[in-house]
Amino acid sequence: MSAFLSNAIAFALGCYAVASMLVLIRLVRGPRAQDRVFALDLLYFHALLVSLALGIRHQSDMYFEAALLIAVFSFVSSAAMAKFILRGEVIE
Amino acid sequence: MTPVPLWVEAVVAALLVASGLSVVISAFGFLRLPDFFLRIHPPALAYTFGSWCVSLAAILYFSVLQSRPVLHPWLVIILLSITVPVTTMLLARVALFRRRAAGIAGTPPPLIPGDAGALAQARPTRHS
Numbered sequence: 001m002s003a004f005l006s007n008a009i010a011f012a013l014g015c016y017a018v019a020s021m022l023v024l025i026r027l028v029r030g031p032r033a034q035d036r037v038f039a040l041d042l043l044y045f046h047a048l049l050v051s052l053a054l055g056i057r058h059q060s061d062m063y064f065e066a067a068l069l070i071a072v073f074s075f076v077s078s079a080a081m082a083k084f085i086l087r088g089e090v091i092e
Numbered sequence: 093m094t095p096v097p098l099w100v101e102a103v104v105a106a107l108l109v110a111s112g113l114s115v116v117i118s119a120f121g122f123l124r125l126p127d128f129f130l131r132i133h134p135p136a137l138a139y140t141f142g143s144w145c146v147s148l149a150a151i152l153y154f155s156v157l158q159s160r161p162v163l164h165p166w167l168v169i170i171l172l173s174i175t176v177p178v179t180t181m182l183l184a185r186v187a188l189f190r191r192r193a194a195g196i197a198g199t200p201p202p203l204i205p206g207d208a209g210a211l212a213q214a215r216p217t218r219h220s
Contacts, residue, residue, distance in 0.1 A: 002098065008105030012146075015112025019119035019138075026123050026131075034187045035128055041179055042122065042135055045143075045172075049115065052146045052168065053108060056153050059093075064150075067168050075175035082182040086189060 001059075009057045013050060020046045037081045044074030093157060100156045104149045111145035114138060128187045132180060139176045143169060 020043060027039035048070045055063030114137050121134030147165040154162035191199040 002101050005101040005105045008108045012108040012112035015116045019115045022119040022123045071171045078179045082186050086186045
């Protein structure tokens with residue numbers, strides 16, 4: 001792997017870290033519950049992007065499975081929390 | 093494992109940098125915009141452009157690295173394109189419902205008159 005590709009991967013990972021910090025500020029500050037749920041969904045998504053970029057960096061296929069699992073967990077948890085703040089219970 | 097040519101690494105690096113920049117821009121918009129309904133929009137940039145760029149970079153890099161088409165990063169894109177609109181629409185409906193329930197001025201009225209708390213009022217009669 002050439003130097004500029006590993007630099008580009010490091011830049012992308014730094015961008016994801018900065019974006020996660022910005023979203024984390026919104027998660028802490030968020031005026032209402034739906035802001036916090038959406039911020040948590042975005043944090044899941046940033047973790048997915050980080051795992052894809054790490055897969056390129058380490059030249060390993062195993063990170064895709066982790067990314068798929070993170071995507072599924074993100075959908076399930078966000079839908080469950082949205083249902084909870086909408087109705088007060090998740091499954092009825 | 094074949095050595096990856098330089099132009100492939102250049103394309104992969106450009107895609108990764110574009111994805112990182114778009115994610116930062118979307119997170120900045122998510123932090124800065126004043127209202128929840130405005131705040132829903134910037135993450136769409138990351139959900140589409142960011143994930144497409146990273147997945148295409150992974151597809152290109154691993155296809156060249158292993159000298160065969162490696163297509164399973166498409167699964168990430170397909171899964172995201174199915175689940176993300178569902179989550180976003182659900183959260184938008186949650187925000188609309190809670191604003192109506194809180195009686196905040198400027199909230200659009202429901203399309204069906206008298207349907208203001210339809211989801212909340214439906215609960216007692218739901219099982220009868």
